[in-house]
Amino acid sequence: MSNYLNTCKQSQPLDHLVDVLPTRNEIKLFLGGSLSTAIRIWIQRNQQRQRLASLSERMLKDIGITREQATQEAEKPFWVK
Secondary structure (H helix, E strand, O other): OHHHHHHHHHHOOHHHHHHHOOOHHHHHHHHOOOHHHHHHHHHHHHHHHHHHHHOOHHHHHHHOOOHHHHHHHHOOOOOOO
16 A cells, blocks of 8 residues: 555655745735735736747747747746746
């Protein structure tokens, strides 16, 4: 049984949660009453990702990222940094 638990722990690390949870600053903004600031940040992040997704191959090459990297970034939810 302990081998099974070790396998589960190794195959499903919790490190990926760091990428989907709000940052400490975003939590402070939300809890500190600056909800409008958090919303503004989320809207800006969403707009930037939409613009990134619409860039041409030439523009992506100019900024040094691939289409795959741009797509991965653009598909992130707005609350993920």
